[in-house]
Amino acid sequence: MKPILILSLLTLLSIALPALAVDPPQLPKSFQIAFDETYIDKNKTKYHVNGQVYYDSVNNRERVDRVNGRYNLFCGGVMPNTTTSCTQLTINDKRYLIFAQKKSCCFCCDSSHGCGILRRDWLDNATYLGVDKLIDTNYNKWSKDGSFGYNHYWSTISDSPIPRKLDENGDHITDYLTNTFVNKTFDDSYFTLPSYCSGACPATTICGELRGDNKDIVEK
DSSP: OOHHHHHHHHHHHHHHHHHHTOOOOOOOSEEEEEEEEEEEOTTOOEEEEEEEEEEEGGGTEEEEEESOOTTSHHHHHHSTTOOOOEEEEEETTEEEEEEGGGTEEEEEEEGGGTOSOOOTTTTTTOEEEEEEEETTEEEEEEEEEETTEEEEEEEESSSSOOEEEEEETTTEEEEEOGGGOEEOOOOGGGGOOOTTOOSBOOTTSHHHHHHTHHHHHHHO
16 A cells, blocks of 8 residues: 555544544533423424523422423423413422413422433434534534434533533434523522422323323222
8 A cells, every 4th residue: 555545544543543442421500591492293393482492400300391381291291281370390309380471380200200310421422423514604513312213312512511402313402502502500589399390291182191190090
């Protein structure tokens, strides 16, 4: 093999190898970020919603606000065909659904049934797909299979990666607005249950299914 060809191959390998060495990122310990999300139904109709994430893994708590919970699996199950704001609040390993405009709140399920906060390392063992351009910016991209299909995840290319996009099997796509990202700590007021919160969400919802209530009803 000619020296020039060998040198060219080594150069190509030196460029490719760093991409193979990119480890899946962990979520920042505590942050706030805005998002725009798209829900796509079986007829390929798209519904757009925006909101905010407040994430505090240090104190094991998370809050996700949506201006309209109608199309969300959890919120829409409790308030079907209803256009109203919805907050998913996870504290003390329990997730609650809060509909502030309706003055309604119920307990969904706990961490033992899959309702804890999103783990910082949820991308462990994900497959790195390389650098991908979204609009005019390059991001790192990973793939990890989930309960309902694939999860494709993009984050900024930096020593402290910021979430950029999550595609859940092509049905639910979340675009995180990186310019709104704030690495911060929160006081307890961000994660306080409203006084009107009482009772469990209906057994016929995804919450009841995760708690196992539907199974109990069938057996009875």
